[in-house]
Amino acid sequence: MMRATLNTKANKQSSFARICKRVILVALALLVIGLIGIAAVLRHEIKTVVSITEVDSHPLYTMTYDGDYGFDDFLQKGASSDTELINFVVTRLMRGVPIKLDLPDLACATFNATSPTGDALFGRNFDLTFSPAMLVRTKPEHGYESISMVNLAFLGYGKNKLPDNPLKAVTALAAPYAPLDGMNEKGLAVGVLLIDTDPTHQQTDKPDITTTTAIRMMLDKCATVDEAVEMLGKYDMHASAKRSYHFQIADASGKSVVVEYLGNDMNVIDQGNKSYLAATNFLLSPGNFDFGGGYDRYDILMSRLNATDGVMTEHEAMDALQASAQNERLNKKGEPHMTQWSVVYNLDQLTATVVCGMQYDTAHTFSLKK
Template structure:
């Protein structure tokens, strides 16, 4: 899936790897980086570059993004080439926990730590293949690849922010988006997640934010979303009959949720396993609904702002992550 409005970050001279915010003006030290979708000074570029590391051989990468970015502008090949100077999926929410399997092609992924200048700190996961030509693999020794990887801050497929809000997407069999509203910004199916992580502290705030944007699923699968917060609220958002539908639920797979009764939902094997999971350990529950193409399985702790992630179904190998609210 290559969404045309997938988000972007500014030029990196790095050394070392799948949404209400206005464009953010960079600070004004003398050595500001060239303007693009990323708004970074040279110092912020260097700090972002220094944070890039490879966590495992899926490959799974990690970075801490420093600086601002234009959360509304589309990500283009021209932006990614700027010189220096279907998803399947299973998601669930229960008090204090948000879990998801990302089931898709065997692509590299990245853990992204972000603290936007005017938004909430967040921890998110991105499929970084969408930042590169088809079939290309990131090379951390290449400056241009490191610069491209920084744009992962704009392409979250799931994530959690410092307020305990969590969001994840999944493919839906069908979606009919509302007609565009004149004057309303249009963003991609992943960029809306970045905007929610940056700007929303609760499920109601996230839903209200989504209503202020037109979404564009061109170039990729149709999507729906599970949103949850620290207070225990959750909702599924999907689009049908030309409107945005908000459904009271805490489980999400790849079935159409709008208009579906409980029996229809439970007829889906993965939905049923999630709904009947009871007190099953969260990662074990994700293991039960994993598919042959599950790329990552992550459990976000909405209370202590940590996460555990397993890549490529290597259940014995768990990475511990922590959201840092520091600059």
């Protein structure tokens, strides 16, 4: 009788163990299925985050955006403020993860030149407080492949927060919407520079666009300067961060213009009888406009361009950027302010040579052909 009781208890324990094992196996199977499902839904985001690589201790990162970042949808909706842009990005790309987008004072410089072998060059200094940099590669289904430079500080990064692990890197998914300069596969390049005038807020019946999304639009959709100017003219410009900006645009033909906004009017400054053009932080539009600064940096660039009739090697172009770079100084808030990156784009060879933190003996070259 006792043996039968023991056998019954053993059978019950064995049966319970089998049930527990099945439950655990089913739970593990459901977990695996769930993870596979999440991975399938977020595969583009995961692949993008995994692509982030640190290439310079300044730091400089690279990231290849995988999949669709929804820019065609954005152009249909538009945005007349940073808040509207952030709401779109949070919903479309970040899946509800909050971000901020902040463009402070950009004391920068740009110019175009021609190499001795006839390649079109575009140079850019980006001057600001500490700015973790990221070179972002995008390849939209309905647009041109491009590389662009993004200041990660605009997305909330800084010395104490960098995209050095997957959890911290999620915010970088918004980077396609925050380019400050770049070049696409057709050899179109663009850079944005601050002007100390009233903020641009065009009020017509055209669709709305913001500063950085205008750059993304030109890189994604335009092959030439003429196409870029025509496309900008189809939108009402709303300057980010309650400031005003102008754009220098150049293409592989050697053509370059600066686009400025005066009230509701878009003004285009061309090269005139020269093959080159430069811009810093003051208006170039004809008239009595005493706005902005950077005249000293503009003079440095123009004197070098005038001396060579706009012909420079890529090394000489970087030397010109170094000569016009800003050494560390304190801005109005008492924060260190200096040139964060210098880049020379070759619009024919489709390369970008980047120097971060004024370390001009350490350059990194990237190619759109690879």
